[in-house]
Amino acid sequence: MRLPVATHDLLLLFAGPMVWAAHFVLIYGLNGIACARSGSAARWGGLPWEAWAIVAAGALAAAVLAACAAARPRSESEHSRRFVRWTSLALLALALLAIAWETMAVLLVPACSGA
């Protein structure tokens, strides 16, 4: 189904922060559940599986961001297309930075201590 132009461009404009939000909920939920239900103590490369899951979530989010960056605005006015394109790319970059920053914590902090 082809989205209406306004819906498409608004979703594109806010794509970066929406991906960030979904990623944030995912990693927070994952870590919360992992710490509440400590099961496997398996470690790989010095990190527990939860940490690898969070790294994988970061990689997945980055891939979605890259896919969004390939999409183009569809509004009729050239002025609008340029604005939406620039703003969406900048927000995608900000989201990528935030996701990378949050993911880096798994390398520095133990998953569950303090709980």
Add this chain to the structure above:
Amino acid sequence: MSDPSATVDYPNPLPRPPGEFEQLQRAWKPPTGIRLLTRVNNTYVGVYYVGTSLLFFLLAGVLALVMRTQLAVPENTLVGHDLYNQLFTMHGTVMMFLFAVPAVEAMGVLILPNMLGARDLPFPRLSMYAFWAYAIGGLIFFATIFWGLAPRGGWFMYPPLTSYEYAPADNADWWLLGIGFIEISAIAGAIEIVVGVLRTRAPGMTLGRMPVYAWSMLVIAGMIIFAFPAIILGTLLLEIERSFQWPFFVAAKGGDPLLWQHLFWFFGHPEVYIIFLPAAGMVSMIIPAMAGTPLVGYRLVVLALVGAGFLSFGLWVHHMFTTGIPQLSLSFFSAASMAVSIPSGIQVFAWIATLAAAKRLRPLKVPMLFVLGFFFIFVLGGLTGVMVAVVPFDWQAHDSYFIVAHLHYVLIGGMVFPLFGALYYWTPYISRKALSERMGQWAFWLMFVGVNLTFFPMHLTGLMGMPRRVYTYADYPGWAELNLLSTGGAFLIAAGVLVVVVDMALHLRIGNPNAGNVWGAGTLEWLPNGDYGNRSIPIVHSREPLWDQPGLSEDVKEGRYYLPGTATGGRETIVTSAIDARPQYLLQMPGPGWSPLLAAVGTAGFFLLLTVKLVLPALLFGALALASVVWWLWGSDPGPSHPPVDVGGGLRLPVQMTGPDSHSWWAMVVLILVCGSIFGSLVFSYLFLWTVSPDVWPTAVEALPGLGSPAASAGLLLASALGVRWCSRRLAADPARSAGPLRGVLAVAVLLLCASLVVEVEAQQDAGLSPRETAYGAVVYGLAALQGLFVAISATMGLYTLARSFAGMLSAQRRQTFDNTRLFWNYTVVQGLVALALVHGFPRLLLG
């Protein structure tokens, strides 16, 4: 359609026909006498709204003065502990819920339509309803303090202190029901703002030419849509726990007080940005006007507003650093806190760069003074924010006066100073006279010195160990002097605010002609205007049209642009496309009316009487609200009552529209996002309670209802949705012969929807589940109760649609009502299916 900003300069020739302007004035003439209460125009509702929010600022400020007087000296006996608890609870609650959020929305209602080039916001009666519900409910809520009935649990009302065991009196209910329903006003305002900003901009005002203030309001309206549902759900759950002993927050029964903290702060931290971002938007309007140069880095500032709006949702655990959350989870929030500093920093640098590029700045005018005060105070609050963001420091400073100092620096610096600057800046837009420069300067300096004198010493008292919320203190070394200074400072702030009140009393004179563009600003709200907004709706070529389009004011005033009169004889505005702002249709707007006011009275009465357990009178008020809403809506959805109209330049626009391009469809989609957020918060609650108390979840499949009942419930839901879908197609394909079958199928669909709920509740009861025994039972019945609420609303909408069909008000072209019902119905069905999957699938998944 070609781009109107590129090809058409003057759609309408001069001179305009005689009588055209007079007809426009008549259409927008406000009622007088007792009917003054029924005014709906944004100019009036906006002024009432701003005025009421300022009244609450004054009232909450008086409470603060009483507290500061009590704390002026050690061992003071002016106020006892019980009243003091009510004072600090009411001060925080009123400032946050009845002043700050309403004030920013009120400024939006007042300014946005003119700034966007619209005649009014798209749902004037919704604004009026939101205002009256807030004003009536808020004033009654405030009055509880005179009867010792005010809440005592602090503005964030943590259970178990506020639950039935430790707070059995009605005080907490006033907060939960009183504030809970006022949040409905905030959401109504947010829907109005989202649709208004996206769909009623002047032709040519693309997203890239939209004023930064409009961007900030769009962002915070979006934030309200996702943040407020969490607190609405939280208040519902706590009120149900208090009234019916469903133990959502009772640890002994598998509940968790921390669930409340999550729900509260998921709303509470974005709330800080909900009040800060519009203030930042105001600053981004004031600085360019004062400097005489466009804002530097417009696109970066838009990026910053959107980025900060989103990232602020990742900060709520900020307020819960001492609650034992896993360290890595805390780190996610720390990282998000650092990330949010990027967009915040971008704005500050854009403002500094604009000031550096100023063509005019001196002498400093009062709005600019308040902006500079905002810089100083807010930056200090930000610095202490960095300190408390460091987890080990926060553990030491938590619940001390250091926190009181920090939050007041942030909130007063980040919201109150810009708001007062905005009052001085935008008064000439609504008043025949500007406010006094001299009095404004006095007010600024009194407030600036007062704020620093009050709150800077609190950092020190906090570091010395003085806890917040104590009603008195012993004469420890150093405490008395610092507290006395804080008290003196508080009275200086009050003196500054009093000067502003006197200034307003002397100089604020609402009416036309207004004082006009006294600052030489570049945005559309400074066009000559009246009750009708602008005489004609301009075509916009840039971000500062008044600077870049010479003669615009005169041309608009003379009627050379679109819609120089009233095309249908009533109130109307042009609806444009969301991205490019191309004209799409003419929206006929309702005029003054009693129904939204009565609906607000009914809503307020319903919730507030429930507080004191007067169930029958509450139900009567509820019936009044429902009847008033039906009366209000009955006249809407007029269908194609008028042929397309010429608004100038050969542009013929249809009058009204149905389907996905209509403003009504957009509003319903936004409402569904709100509903989805409420449901999402409840799903989170279910999963959160499972993580803390898996022992109260079923341990065997036999404890669960058999799969037959959820399958039957899901089948009934789907059948009802299919029925409504059939009605939709029938209405479009063969309206002449479809009335009878359509009514029959719609009535059956209502029954099927209700039956789906009955099947689910009976299944849980048959399985022996009780909502009172465990948190699991409470949250399962909580999901059913929420679904029940949505089923009731959908069924009511279905019956209302049926009634319109019987009245001959439903057709292929006149179907906004039907479309809204269908959208909400489909949402209810999807929510019901997800709830069934969660309640019946998740425990089975756990049990393998």
